[in-house]
Amino acid sequence: MPASRSSDQHEPRPALLSHRVPDLGALELLIAVARHGSLGRAARDVGITQPAASSRVRSMERQLGVALLDRSPRGSRLTDAGALVTDWARRIVEAAEAFDAGAQALRDRRDSRLRVAASMTIAEYLLPGWLIALRAERPGTAVSLLAGNSAAVAQRLLGGEADLGFVEGLSIPEGLDGTVIAHDRLVVVVAPSHAWARRRTPLAPAELAATPLILREYGSGTRQVLDAALAVHGGLARPLLELSSTTAVKGAAESGAGPCVLSELALGEELSARRLVKIPIAGVRLRRQLRAVWPTGHRPTGPARDLLSLTGREP
Known part of the structure; x- marks a missing residue:
């Protein structure tokens, strides 16, 4: 017995509705003709030329297969079919206006807030300026900032807890798209009392790798870059201290606890005051890229897109 086939394999698919129904602009023109009793005045009302209006009406008539207007030197009058189509058109345009109002309400709700997740260096040293500029452009948008390491930023974006993120790691986290917004360099710093402060030759990568350091935690962009750079030089020694914020790492280094490696962006004040x-x-590259990131397939829109443009990069 032959296998049965579903009914949709036998029945032809109907043509798309958009191919059978005039577009909204044409329907609005027809309503204007009914209101003014003149194709010329209707054309001016909707902002097109009279030849363009005539062409649009003829196109509607061909599409629908009925005459919509009786044309005469005294003006244009709806046919009986035209009057009926105009009544339908009014309902379609009213529904479209309600649809547009609803969509605008959704946009307004989206634009009323922006949730940003950023890794520590970007949150502390770059984002404040961008957010001040965004405030000038969008005073009605409430912005919340969640600061954490790069791994936490990715988790917040993938969990729907943030609209736009900024990370400092070696690559774009899985499940996210992104763009490079800036470049940064990691530098080795010590307190002035540390023996390294008096050395005359550059530090060798193997010596840095073998030295217990004050480090950021696993998951931070700083730690990722440092781990990768020193992997071929024996890998990092057991940390002297492992801290979860740039400020804490700097404070420990200033106290003389030991060397640390941090973003140059974060060290301007301490270096100029010679607290560090x-x-x-020599012989190791400690540069990294700073990125804006967002969930794959969801390009930034509204305030998130505007904030991204303030970094100098478009989505």
Whole structure:
């Protein structure tokens, strides 16, 4: 016995509705003709030329297969079919207006808030300026900032807890798209009392790797870059301290606890005041890219898109 086939394999698919129904602009023109009793005045009302209006009406008539207007030197009058189509058109346009109002309400709700997740360096040293500029452009948008390491930023975006993120790691986290917004360099710093502050030669990568350091925690962009850079030089020694914020790492280094490696962006004040001293290092690259990120397939819109543009990059 032959296998039965579903009914949709036998029945032809209907043509798309958009191919059978005139577009909203044409329907609005027809309503204007009914209101003014003149194709010319209707054309002016909807902002097109009279030849363009005539062409649009003829196109509607061909599409629907009925005459819509009786044309005469005294003006244009709806046919009986035209009057009926105009009544239907009014209902369609009213529904479209309700649809547009609802969509605008959704946009307004979306634009009323912006949730940003950012890794520590970007949150502390770059985002404040961008958010001040965004405030000037969008004073009605409430912005919340969630600061954490790069892994936490990715989790918040993938969990729907943030609209736009900023990370400092080696690559874009899985499940996210992104764009490079800036470049940064990690530097080795110590307190002025540390023995390295008096050395005359650059630090060798193997010596840095073998030295217990004050480090950011696993998951931070700073730690990822440092781990990768020193992997070929024996890998990082057991940390002297492992802290979860840039401020805490700087404070520990300033106290003389030991060397640390941090973003150059975060060290301007401490270096200029010589509370910390930068130690040259040779033979290893400690540059990294700073990225804006968002869930794959969901390009930034509204306030998120505007904030991204303020970084100098478009989505």
